[in-house]
Amino acid sequence: MTRLFRIQSKAGWAAFVVIFGIALVAVPWLNLMIPVDSPYHLPDYMVSLLGKYLCYALLALSLDLVWGYAGALSLGHGAFFALGGYCMGMHLMRQIGTRGVYGNADLPDFMVFLNWKELPWYWFGFDHFAFAMVMVVLVPGVLAFVFGWFAFRSRITGVYFSIITQAMLFAFMLAFFRNEMGFGGNNGLTDFKDLLGYDLHDQSTRVGLYVASVVLLACGFLIGRFISSSKLGRVLVAIRDAESRVRFLGYSVTNAKLFAFTISAVLAGLAGALYVPQVGIINPSEFSPANSIEVAVWVAVGGRGTLFGAILGAFAINGAKSYFTGAAPEIWLFFLGALFIGVTLLMPKGILGLASGLAARLKRPPAATPQQETALVAGREHA
Amino acid sequence: MPDADTVPAAAAPAPANKSRGRNTRVSEAKARLAANTILYVDGVTVAFDGFRALNELSLFIEKGELRTIIGPNGAGKTTMMDVVTGKTRPDKGDVLFDEGSVDLTRLDEAAIANLGIGRKFQKPTVFEHLTVFENLELALKTDRRILATLLFRLGAAQARRIDETMGLIGLGDRRSARAGTLSHGQKQWLEIGMLLMQEPQLLLLDEPVAGMTDHETEATAEMLLDIARERSVIVVEHDMEFVRRLGAKVTVLHEGSVLAEGSIDYVQNDARVIEVYLGR
């Protein structure tokens, strides 16, 4: 038990409780309890928007676990997110029942439209919420395990790993665009009615989903901290620094990476599953390569290998995106590109790295800066 | 999941599909094995695109022995270590460990490390983003499986051992320093400290004093002599002063095979050794 408390410092726990406490209490309160005409009232759309950001933050956090710690930049994490989302979407489709346009209790509308006579076998079971939840975990998890097993065992690293994860993602996108796959083709799954009996259009349901997102992100963060603060977390950092050296210490690099990759995929899948009922649709565009690359930008901007940086980056960029696409949609993509280049060149450790660097400089002004120290060491190496 | 420490204690017999010639050679070899070898390398050839980095190399290291290996650049010294530690598979030949009881050519790096073979690389490689203490902690001999590593808790006795080792390698006051901020010599020592934490039976050191000052070199020599009291050690070095200081048996490699072997005085006076190595 004490191990659980020691996954972060006292200050870390204080910050954790304050931030997630505010997110958990203040948002629902400002939305539901403050009268609509008060300036402090939080509009309904903001709750859904924040819920969406929370799912993105969990996706970013999951990527940070494999990229920031183990050093394997996956550009296919959108696939795990989308698969989790599709599992949830399939359950929501089955919940529609006879309320669809065709009023068919046995088949979703898009299958009736395609003249299908019976439900494909892989849709069975999704009537049940528990079954769907198991699939939300299992589908991304098993995919990551099998894919990772082949990739890591063959010692595919660096940019090659990024490329094959992107290729996997692309293959999924093409497959899900096809109507014959039975996942609604390019329209995807939508027109959801309710979840566990709660109407998805009720504001109280939306607040409930928001709260679930906060709790899930908090759990994801603690799981990430548990791993990163363990000796296995240090093995992952060691793999990032000098992979082959870790092998000569007797650790299985393959198994360590496989563990991180699989856990990460499960977290991404859970994020996708909570995302879908909040945005009301899941379609193959979630598999688009650009989306997955953007997740890497969130993590880089926030600060890699910190977990909290990933959350920060996801909120900062998506917040900026929401603002720009409203205020000046034509410059958003340029802004994102410029931001990424700027961060890569000027702040390699992201916003968090910049902040802690400034804090350190304030604490000990006259001492040698880290850059000077490394320069000294490097100089000696070349001598 | 394949597990590194459930290594089959493969007795050296060659599998049935190997040629008869090899079969007899292994058993003959086993007969020749003194009860005492920790490492048995026989007839090992490694070719890179036709170029033979190792050419019918044979080398026998006794239990508890300290051996120095010298030779010109490209003689195959590092490649020999690659073969022993599983990084490179030999095209031909036997590499047996612990009185011939384990065939190293069939194991991967992690399995070999867990058998008790530690290695220091020519270019010092420590984990730059971890502290000195954490580097040593990772090397500490423990259960290497994933779950055990995730749930690992450092015991008081283990923490004391790490502290002791830190003192031994002269980094007692750099406990929480990131390894990336250490000097070149300090990194070399940290790597040696990591090897000690692994409690290996056989230690392979590739140019441990490269880039060190005279003072550091002398300190390292003392440290190695101390270390070699409890285990077998193979040291590759170019620094002849250092090799003399170790006072151990010397093997000279040249073009992938042994050119001469004996005491430092013997090899230094060998005409061929002078020609290919010392004379230049």
Ligand SMILES: Nc1ncnc2c1ncn2[C@@H]1O[C@H](COP(=O)(O)OP(=O)(O)OP(=O)(O)O)[C@@H](O)[C@H]1O
């Ligand atoms: N992976 C490889 N591919 C191709 N050639 C290689 C490879 N590894 C080593 N060689 C070659 O094999 C030969 C032996 O190299 P090795 O590194 O073992 O020499 P060494 O005795 O350690 O030399 P040094 O004293 O410079 O460290 C060299 O000619 C080298 O270029």
Ligand SMILES: [Mg+2]
């Ligand atoms: Mg070498």
